[in-house]
Amino acid sequence: MTEQDDRRLVAAVRAGDAEAVRTLLEAGADPDATDGDAGLPVLCTPEVTEVLVALLAEEEQELRLEGAYxxxxxxxxxTREAYARVxxxxxxxxxxxxADGLWRWARRNERDDR
Known part of the structure; x- marks a missing residue:
């Protein structure tokens, strides 16, 4: 994906267009793209979180992994349920x-459960 695709992702998030966000993520847009105004990852919005949850229902494991991550x-x-769905x-x-991020999350939360 290109920087232009990342800008499209930022614009889709700002517009609240969950379908466009999902399409761009599926196409490989950078999930760590930042909002130029705030400098924060644009994917920290509740709308994007819901798109990530929706990816867990996809047939393709790669998409479920992206959502869980x-x-x-x-x-x-x-995340625990997402981890299982992958x-x-x-x-x-x-x-x-x-995969490493999911493993680290599981280890960190395993300690918290004790």
Whole structure:
């Protein structure tokens, strides 16, 4: 994806266009794109969080992983369920930042549960 796609993502979030946000994320827009005004990740909005939850229902594991990773970054209470919905990850995910993020979230919350 390009910087222009990231700007489209920011614009879609600002407009509250969940379908456009979802389409751009599915196409590979940077989930860490920042809002130039505030300098914060644009995907920290409630609308985007709901799009991430919707990705968990997708057939493609890659999309479920993206949704679960986004929830883990937000420390969303639905992350445990999201983590389960991703399912087992194959060896191709050994060095994947999203798989690592989910593993770190699980470890951090495992300690909190004790």
């Amino acid at each position: 986004g929830l883990a970054l937000r420390d969303d209470p639905r 399912g087992p990850l194959g060896p191709q995910y050994e060095y994947d930042r999203r």
